[in-house]
Amino acid sequence: MDDQTSILKDQLYSACEQKLDPDGEGEKAYDRLFSQDDLFSLDVVPPKDLKTLMKLISMLTNDYLFIPVNTNNGPAWRLRPEIEAAKYSSLSVNQRMIYSLIDNAGADGVWNQQLRLRTNMEENLVKKVLKELEGKRLISSFTHVENAARKMWIKSSIKPSLKATGGAWFTDGDLDESLIGMISEVVYTLVKKHGAYFSDGSRSKARDGSISPVLPKKVIKGSTSDAALAARGKKRTADDMEVDGAPEVPVSPSKARKAKSGPVLLPMPAGYKGYITVPELTAQIARSNVTKGTKLKESDIKQLLDVLVYDGRIEYVKVGKREGYRASRISKQDPTFNVSLDTVDTDEPRHNGLTTAPCGRCPVFDLCEEGGPVWAGGCEYFDRWLI
């Protein structure tokens, strides 16, 4: 190797490096590919001097500074940073083979088994080499979310990809449920706060007054006809029915304010623009620093919001072009904020006929039959329910 080619080689490499970072911002896009024409256009090698270029390229490849890549438009080359290349030169042949595989796999990592198959080495040898590389702190192992049993290897200088770790909600390959729970609560509280009107209950008396509750009439002096009618369950006397439509006496505001019946949350008027959006939520959570360092991206928050929507806790609302979220069934929500989602149900649970009766949740409902092992007359769930 004469001096001139050596100089040319360095020139070519630095010219390529320059190309990677044309603005001089310090961030180099190492995944950019150079074709033969690209290399000629750098003005390092005289035009049409294929022989010299080939020589230079093979030298650079041998120095691990160039990585040959096959593309649809013929061969091309990728650059490897000099520090990385230096690592290669200190390795043995076997180590180099394994390391290059791990290097090429990038952030996704490689599985032990795959290394063995690709290199055609003995399993023991692979193990040995991996151990050596690990000793040199060149590679490290991690677990993949989708396959926790597989031992995956990655360069120690980079972090596993999102696909491999599962995203922000995973810690060491495990779903971090406590983190999810905590952030959910924060998100939910924020959504609730921004999408509802907090009324201290000053007017709620007037509000409640507009409907009279249905009070079941007690059959104390019930006549037989009463009892018989009740027996059929369909007819009730007129007194039982809701007295409705009686004109409401307007309650004066001052009087109403005295009679507080507890704070409530009220829905916002239609077209309200204050419903919190994903970017706003992300910013607020970042500011509050609840995640202690781990940065949550908008996509992470969106994922969490989706889950809350599926849970029926919040709902998506689009006002104009603003896509926000608000708590669902707002007037049924607990008006106090900062409640834990796990410990208490934040809203009045819904019920229907099947959830309140014993039959709806009976474990042996399918067996229940007149004359069978389980039947209505001897049902212990009914016994308990009717007491």
Place this chain on the structure above:
Amino acid sequence: MIVTKNAAELCVLLIGELYGQLPSRLFAVLLAKGRSTIKHLAQNTSMGPRMVRHGLVVLTQQNLIYHYTDPDTSITHFEANSEAAYNIVRHGKILNIIHRNYGEDSARLVHQVLNLGHVKISDLAKQYKTARQEPGTANGAANGISSDTADNDSDYEGEALDMVAQLIAVGILEPVNARTFQSPEDVRAGIEKDIMESYPSGVRGAKQKADFFQKSAEAWKEYQDESRELKRQLEGHYLFGPGAKRRKLANGSKTNGFKATNTHMLDEEKREVAVRVNYDKCLVELRNHRLTRYVADEIGEVTAQVYEAALSALAKNVNICQASEKSNEDTFVTRSVTTMEIFENLRPGLDVSSGIGKAPPTKINAKSAERIQANQPGHDAEGEGEDMSEDDDDDDDDDDIEMSNGVQSNGVHETETKITSGHNGSRETKVKFEENVPVAPTKADRLQQMRQHLLLLAESNRRFIRHCGMRDQGEWTVDFDSLMRTLKYSEIDTLIEQTFGKPGLRLTRILRAKGKLDDKTLPALALMKKADVHVKMVEMELAGFLEVQEVPRDNNRTASRTLFLWFFEEEKLLTRVTDNTYKSMVRHLQRLEVERRRKKNVLAVVERKDVQGMEEEKLRGDVYNEYREFLDIESKLLGQVDRLDDLVSVFQNY
């Protein structure tokens, strides 16, 4: 209604509860064996034909069976009407809703009709009079129309006639004719047979076939119009005529609904018409009530009341809940109502200014709130999207809002609110809210405040109401189909949440939104551990809430090489849950029977004529307590049956 084993059992039990063992046994046989003659029935029940006839009379009177006499052989076939039998469970609710919407006296009248099955108008009026004159005794008497000769007190009779006319006009009562007692299939067959007579050589060729179908469709429509003719005559006067407005105002607020005596609407001839309760229309009213409750749950009580007003304004045009064979096209078109019409239906006592939070006008995007959706979403999804993007463009330019909301909710000390009506902004009203000064809201304020509730309803994801036009301060309509779908889902969700907890709800809702999903994607979307997801899914699959499909990736069909796709099959689940609900109702009624047997001794004493009506005085202390206990259990069981029926209604009928 699909008559499953449980549904059949339920119908029989209900008839047994109300009309006794004889009719219920006959009905059971009719359900099990299908169309039968008296001979067959006698054979299958091991009863004499005389007994069978007795039972059939009761069933026919209540319209619980269809009968059809073959004109050639003059043999009569009987067939069970399971819908009618099931509707027995709704009697109480129907009376309740009529009392609510049309006043106490109307409810009393309908009660009579329900007791009697079907009855001539003149007899009904007489019966009503007797009931009013001696309220104690006549109430329970179901059979035998006691003809009272005292004609001097004709006020009650006139009142009754007027109410009947009104109820027919509204559609709660409907006249019966001979064909009402035939099953729809028989009627159709009869119609087709009549038409066939004009084709002596049979229907041949495409042209004749089309002709035939058109004729039979026309005849079918004619048949349906027949029963509506009286309604049509009356509704001109009662719903849209000069007297309509006065009545409408009287409806809700006064218990004694319509006390006008223009009995001339029902002349002597018309009084001979027999009427029965039209369950279809009653279901419409019940559905309105159910939807109101739904809104109360989702948004709030005041908004629900506004919604109720909107629904009752709409209900005038809605005679049946679901478009089916029974209805012809034109009756099912849901028309829109204007804001003014809704306003007229609004209860005067309702404080429409409450129930919505307040926000500064700058925070309101009026354009988005007032967005008009002329077409049903889904029908014209593309167009809607474009509309929205246009809106968006506008928003960029003018962020200052010209409309402030007229809703000032809580203790505003001195606020001036500028109300301009919507887009046109032609009218401006200044409202001053001051503390301690009872503000009598003007009509315009109330109207604007009510509109806010309507807009809120329109904005909701549930699509309670659709703002479909600008005429007369806005037109509104309700897309019942899609709304009932969401209501069904919400009931299923409740069931799932209560049975499997929040995680179960989350997983099923993901599946509903995304379709079929495999084991890998589901945990990622739900942010749950794979093992937890698996346990939950299997649990729900075993309970029949979810389905799983196996897709082998290669020919080996080993478990490891197979994709397991979970999915949520709505139809199947609905049928299943409905049937479970029937079964549950059956169990409640059976349990009631058991409880009755347990307290046989007490009930025997209570049944005695000298004890009836004064149990408290006549019964010994411990016996009376036991009786009270029984009544508690009874009301609990029957109340639960009613709630279960709510579910069935949502799943099947609304």
